[in-house]
Amino acid sequence: MPYSIKEAAKKLCLTPSTLRFYDKEGLLPTLRRTPTGIRTFSESDLQWLELICCLKNSGMSILDIKHFMSLCLQGEASSEDRKEILLHHKEAILKQMEVLQNSLCIINCKIEHYKEIGIFHIDQ
Numbered sequence: 001m002p003y004s005i006k007e008a009a010k011k012l013c014l015t016p017s018t019l020r021f022y023d024k025e026g027l028l029p030t031l032r033r034t035p036t037g038i039r040t041f042s043e044s045d046l047q048w049l050e051l052i053c054c055l056k057n058s059g060m061s062i063l064d065i066k067h068f069m070s071l072c073l074q075g076e077a078s079s080e081d082r083k084e085i086l087l088h089h090k091e092a093i094l095k096q097m098e099v100l101q102n103s104l105c106i107i108n109c110k111i112e113h114y115k116e117i118g119i120f121h122i123d124q
Contacts, residue, residue, distance in 0.1 A: 005020070005041070055089070
């Protein structure tokens, strides 16, 4: 059952304008349109969009996502390249998580410090 852009956006917690942007950027090469040009989204398109959102939300650039998606269209011939891209991206995510975890520890220590002294403001 095809979804309208509004239905697809709601299902993915995105806006229709975001879906239009992804389409214009070439991230949805298999997206179909009605004879009058209206976009229709299949289950496969929604899965594709979930992957796009995952990559984007985890810090991959639109340009890199576009490259990754173009490799996906090549099928099995590009599977090793895609695996390498994902492995590098995973490493970047893990490094970012480490940075965020360290930042969280520092913030938690500061909060505890302010609780101990009974003041909750930034030192001047």
